[in-house]
Amino acid sequence: MSALWTGAEAARAIGGRLTRDFEIAGLSIDTRTIRPGEMFIALTDRRDGHDFVADALARGASGAMVSRVPDNVDSDAPLLIVPDVLRALWDLGAAGRARTGARVIAVTGSVGKTSTKEMLRAMLSGQGRVHAAEASFNNHWGVPLTLARMPREADFAVIEIGMNRPGEIAPLARLARPHVAMITTVAPAHLEAFGEIAGIAREKSSIFEGLEPDGTAIIPSGLETTPILAKAAARASRIMTFGAEREDDFRLLEVMVSQDRTVARVGHADGQVLLRLNGPGRHFATNALGVLAVARALDLDLAVSACDLARWQPPAGRGQREVIHLDIVNQEQSFDLIDDAFNANPASVSAALDVLASARPRDGIGRIGRGRRIVVLGDMLELGPDEIDLHRQIAAHPAMTSIDIVHCVGPRMRALWQALPDSRRGLWFETADEMARVAHRIVDAGDVVLVKGSKGSRVSQVVDALRKLGQPGADRAQGKE
Missing domain, CATH: 3.40.1190.10 (Mur-like, catalytic domain)
Structure with missing residues (x-):
């Protein structure tokens, strides 16, 4: 297959200047995941991408798009020099769409x-x-x-x-x-x-x-x-x-x-x-x-x-469902995990709760003896001045009558936790890290566990902790903290 771009093609498309021509197999903005043959694009966010150009080239990048030659990079390195890297990326995107x-x-x-x-x-x-x-x-x-x-x-x-x-x-x-x-x-x-x-x-x-x-x-x-x-x-x-x-x-x-x-x-x-x-x-x-x-x-x-x-599967963090085996010998000793920890707002939380309410826990296989529907909810972010009330309103969701335990993470979710009846109120922690540390205490074989929250609430940490319960040597609900 031909190259995605040649350096010369890219330079013409964005009005840049090449130090020397090179072929571009792909484009990357992250040196941690860059692959040989890709061009590194030195964008600036919290860090200046130019600080990583030498590392990108050392990892096999075919070249780099920059607005200046970095101090630690040779002047004859394969570079595409432009006045503004982000503007050039937009121009290259427009050229990709046009062709x-x-x-x-x-x-x-x-x-x-x-x-x-x-x-x-x-x-x-x-x-x-x-x-x-x-x-x-x-x-x-x-x-x-x-x-x-x-x-x-x-x-x-x-x-x-x-x-x-x-x-x-x-x-x-x-x-x-x-x-x-x-x-x-x-x-x-x-x-x-x-x-x-x-x-x-x-x-x-x-x-x-x-x-x-x-x-x-x-x-x-x-x-x-x-x-x-x-x-x-x-x-x-x-x-x-x-x-x-x-x-x-x-x-x-x-x-x-x-x-x-x-x-x-x-x-x-x-x-x-x-x-x-x-x-x-x-x-x-x-x-x-x-x-x-x-x-x-x-x-x-x-x-x-x-x-x-029918070939579609929910992406990771967006409702993906998996079975976590707590015992490598007895496969029945397992629980179902629904990973929906990438994003959250009132509409998506409502949909996720409906999914949990329709799930079927399994009885008679865990220490508790009855499978439960359990949810871990992290803060919904960027909801404006009514955010506390929007969190509190989740307690009245019809699906809540089918959910056994609600654990909450974050200062906003405390409003929901306080609005829950004692029979459903689980744990509340300020941070996901605290909840993750006790993940082995909140689940038992036969349960179905949903984890849902905005990405910034970091409840994906709880997902990771629950997944680790299925790894040999992990602490179990009956083990140590």
Whole structure:
């Protein structure tokens, strides 16, 4: 396969100057994960990327994009010198988008962006060559990097676009120039920056500003903010809706959630299609409706697309379910762990609690004798002045009646912990590290344990501690602290 870029191609695209030509097999912004042949891009955040250029070259980088020659790098090293590295990355992303014949799909939303992106990757990979963003590369670095990494021969590209404050989505959408743009949903998230959910809806709907002239806008129905989305989508050549409304282009007719999968019957203009998803949750089925709408917008076969969706698995930290064996001899001595520790807001917590409520613990195998539904909830961040009340309101969620114990992490989650009845109130700690230290005390064989919180709450530490209970030599619930 040919190089992703030559140095000369990249230099022409961004108006840079080469010290000498080199081939670029890929692009990296992190020397810890850089692979031989990749060009290192010396971006500046908390640290100046130029401090790591020598290390990148020593690790096999074919060259580096810089705004100056670092002091510890030879002047004849393979460098692409530009006035501003971030601006050059955007220009390279624009060039990557301009040279491709791929059909581009952009996804945003308060909840479900990454899961939906991975659904699209799974569906489209059965029908062509797919280029999609890594992890959650959805910001002012990640989107241009994803576009610049796009192979010439891609048939489809899936670009995830996120935001933290007003004005971020539109420039990224105009850079991506999608043929199809989808909003998963609008929910209370980043309220600290927006003040009200209508502001979030307006920001999310600005994704349509980047649509190609014949582009399709795909929006969720049944939301308080759907009219805002629909008004913004009017610039599109075509609008499609998904949800549970009678007039929706893709309508959820029936959904069955089992222990480890979701089966949904979906209605559309030409009939019905059956979906089987390898993850439990009505919210996954709803996201899949939007994915099928993308398939229709791309003129793909819906039956084939629905079958291809069966290859999707929830990404790590976003509802992935696994079995943790506490005894290497007796496989029944295990518990189920649902890792949803990457992000949290009221809507995603609600969906996760519904999944836990539908899970089936196993009785008669642990010390306690009865399998339990247990949740560890970390703070939901960036919710603005009503954040304490939004945490407290979780206590009234209907799924709580099916959950046995609620453990809480963080100062905001203390409000929920205090609102819980004594029968459900578990432990509360200020930090995830404290909860992780006692992870072996909060679980028993037969339990189903959900861990959910914003990334900044660091409840992924609790996930890691629970996973380690399945490793030889780990402390058990009946062992030491």
